Amino acid sequence: MKAGFVNIFGRPNAGKSTLLNALIGEKMAIVSSKVQTTRHRIKAFLNKPGEYQVIFSDTPGIIDPKYKLHERMMDSVKSALEDADVALLIVDANENFEEVDAIFQALRLKVPSIVVLNKIDEAANGKTAQAEAFFTGKPYCRQLIKISALQKVHLNKLLDAVMSLLPEGQPFYSEDDLSDLPTKFFVGEMVREKIYQLFGDEIPYHTAVMVNEFKEKESLVKIQADIIVNRETQKAIIIGDKGSMIKQIGMMARKDIEAFIQQKVFLELFVKVRPKWRDNDLQLKEYGYK
Structure with a gap:
């Protein structure tokens, strides 16, 4: 082995x-x-x-x-x-x-x-x-x-x-697992990926995604996540005219998440402004950058 x-x-x-x-x-x-x-x-x-x-x-x-x-x-x-x-x-x-x-x-x-x-x-x-x-x-x-x-x-x-x-040795993790990271992490990443796909050069680097809720119900999984940005102008861009862009992020991310967890998903996204979060130790820790 x-x-x-x-x-x-x-x-x-x-x-x-x-x-x-x-x-x-x-x-x-x-x-x-x-x-x-x-x-x-x-x-x-x-x-x-x-x-x-x-x-x-x-x-x-x-x-x-x-x-x-x-x-x-x-x-x-x-x-x-x-x-x-x-x-x-x-x-x-x-x-x-x-x-x-x-x-x-x-x-x-x-x-x-x-x-x-x-x-x-x-x-x-x-x-x-x-x-x-x-x-x-x-x-x-x-x-x-x-x-x-x-x-x-x-x-x-x-x-x-x-x-x-590769050295010889026994498995470090269960052979049924694909990763040591929780499903919530991958959900947040899939939302973040859509921001990279849909927006120009600057916006993706100013955003983080925090999954606050991941509740498995009988017929579906309810997920609520915040998209974190630096400035109000970025928030307006992410939301888009009459909510068009955030709706698109949600639709595209939901499709990938459902394929990943093999369950129906209800995804709710909010945009929050946290100035200079990329240089704030407490906020970085909160958003999973430890």
């Missing part, structure tokens, strides 16, 4: 969340074309009873913190560095390899690492060969695997490489 922590590191938008979802076969992490979508460390379990339990962790993209929120995000990266048995260092095939290398060197990894060259289906001419030449031989690179997380190309090859490095 093999069991261990396989943690995914990389720059924003390298495809960490897409890779986690593809490996698990479930939508565990929200995905957006915008950078810094992932704010938490999200653990998801790949189980084959009697053979292995791989605890994959998606981590926030590595950035220079500008707010206390960013500092919390980078704390998640640090905690993932501490308990990793294997590290997956994910690189967008079209990225600047020198800059990525500087980040990977700075991680000072003490565990075996696989460089995962992602988005090979979108790679510019010769970029995959350049990446192979560049990363192979780096002190942190035990092996380089070329994949497309979105197209699910070469994922079995990546899993085989992971298994070869």
